[in-house]
Amino acid sequence: MRKHSVYVCLSTTLAMMTSPTFATPIQAVIGLNNSQVQENSHSLSLTANTGTILPLSKDFSPITGLQGSTNSHWLNEIEKTVRVEHKHRDLTFEGTLASINQSNQSFRLNIKDTALTLPMNDFYLIPQTPDAPSTSKTTERSPISYQTNDLSWRPQLSLIFDQDQVTVTQQALLSNQSNHAIELENSLLHYSNHNTPRILKSERAVMAMNDASPAVQYQNSEISYPLGETTITLAPYSSTLIPLPSSQSKIDQHVHTANVSTYYTRSDKMDLRFFNKVTFSLQNDGFPGQYRTFWKQDDLLIPGNTVSLDKVRANTVIDVTTNQSQDLSGTLTLVSATSQSLPTTQVWEAKIENHSNRTQQFAVDQNTNGLITLLKEDLRETSSHIAKTNARGLMLTGQIPAHTTKTFSYTIELEK
Known part of the structure; x- marks a missing residue:
């Protein structure tokens, strides 16, 4: 059996603590809120939740004294020397635990000639006296499972x-x-x-x-x-x-995306806010949940958004929006419209500037206030492409060289 070193960085108070360790390691299925523990011993290492003890042998002797109350660890230390440490403040006392009051969840601690009454829920209890052999045991060492x-x-x-x-x-x-x-x-x-x-x-x-x-x-x-x-x-x-x-993947695509709705705009000119969108494929299975994102710069990590990944399986394609882009900026302008109501023919102009020192990919997602019956782009601009995404939506995609500004024009016909 291998035993690995543990690097400890604890407060001074914790370093001074002395507490017993168990000779026999326990086995557990460790959950996010509680654990299912399996032991083969005379007494329980942890506090079992009421009604969860499950004997794993067909024939077992009666089990008594195993399911203590939620205050059992306090009851076991009465008249013993203990250390109590506040859960949130730098406050520690050491003395003899005289009594506990379960009705108001308090305890009395004798420190030399002084008696203190303190709330149990505010303090950690640190035993200072090694545990005596437990009298709560089975007649045989029967395997049991319980939740804690x-x-x-x-x-x-x-x-x-x-x-x-x-x-x-x-x-x-x-x-x-x-x-x-x-x-x-x-x-x-x-x-x-x-x-x-x-x-x-x-x-x-x-x-x-x-x-x-x-x-x-x-x-x-x-x-x-x-x-x-x-x-x-x-x-x-x-x-x-x-x-x-941990695993590493190659980024398949890095696009600066912007979303804009042109339903009932009062302005003919709207700012485009771009965000970093990264696409990659997972190499291995992993845990779903909330992932923090970081951009590495030299040896430093710059924090981004927290993203939720519900499916973390090998070969799954992941799209992640990390933070607002500082590389691209732009505007979307309504150049002309045959009517303010539907049906109408509109000419739009997107002006996008690349502030970075390399070519950047972009995608502008536009939602309109009508059904798109015709979509026509300016054929003179070959670095962009426009296509319908749904009955009322379109997307303008393309690339812009470093430190340049480009203008993209297109025409749409809308009906009710």
């Missing part, structure tokens, strides 16, 4: 554009919301479209470096990723970032 909210994950997804390449990067942020460290082995990530869990303190993010990455799997209409035999240790109340498979 203590363990969850959320995807960290990005698209990095660099020249004519795009890198699809994926990581998983594992969250341990229990008050002790746990070890994972032979577990897998399970993706489902549920709300993601709350984020723990940002300073408690650690990076686990993994060298072998299996593939994201689509089986039985489920999306999963096996973590393999590598043991992953999660500190209490912490988040651990692990790498998932």
Whole structure:
């Protein structure tokens, strides 16, 4: 079994914590909100959700004392030395946990000659005394499965554009919301479209470096990723970032797109706002979800829009609009119209300027207020093309050399 180093960057308070670890790693199907854990031990490593314990052997002895209340980890530490740390502020106390009041969700902490009463929901509980052997056990070590909210994950997804390449990067942020460290082995990530869990303190993010990455799997209409035999240790109340498979694709097309509606315009001249649209094909299966986009410039990453990818399968063609273009600008002008009402014959003129130092592709999508019966472009301009996209829409496409301005004219006939 291989054990990889974990690079830790924690707050001073967390570095001072001492908490017990488990001798036996657990196996879990880790979900976005909760996990399905499988163990073969006398007691549970994590708090089981009520009614979720499932014995996996046909003949098992009665199981008692396994499903503690939501405050069981507080009850277990009464009259013991504990550390409590505020979830959002730099505030820490250490003393003897005297009692808890479940009705108003508070606890009393004795610190030398001072007694403090504090809200349980505002503090992390950090045990300072090693756990005594549990008295809640089965007569035999029977395998059981249960659901817990203590363990969850959320995807960290990005698209990095660099020249004519795009890198699809994926990581998983594992969250341990229990008050002790746990070890994972032979577990897998399970993706489902549920709300993601709350984020723990940002300073408690650690990076686990993994060298072998299996593939994201689509089986039985489920999306999963096996973590393999590598043991992953999660500190209490912490988040651990692990790498998932990344891939690189060649950008098939980079077009500056603009959309304009000429339904009831009061102006004969409209500005064109262009946006960067990138098209590429995925090399591997991946996780759907919200992807952050970045443009790489030297060693820096310039943030773009966040885009939603619902289908992330190998060979899928992806169209992504990243940000507003700073390379192209332009106007669309109604030169003439035979009538202000339908039917009418209109002459349009698109003037587009390329501010960059290379040739750029463009596409202008125009929606009209009538049915297009005739579409005719200026045949003198060979670097552009115009075509109907639907009964009321048309698209002007073409390219513009660096640092030049071009004018494109076309005529349309509209009917009701």
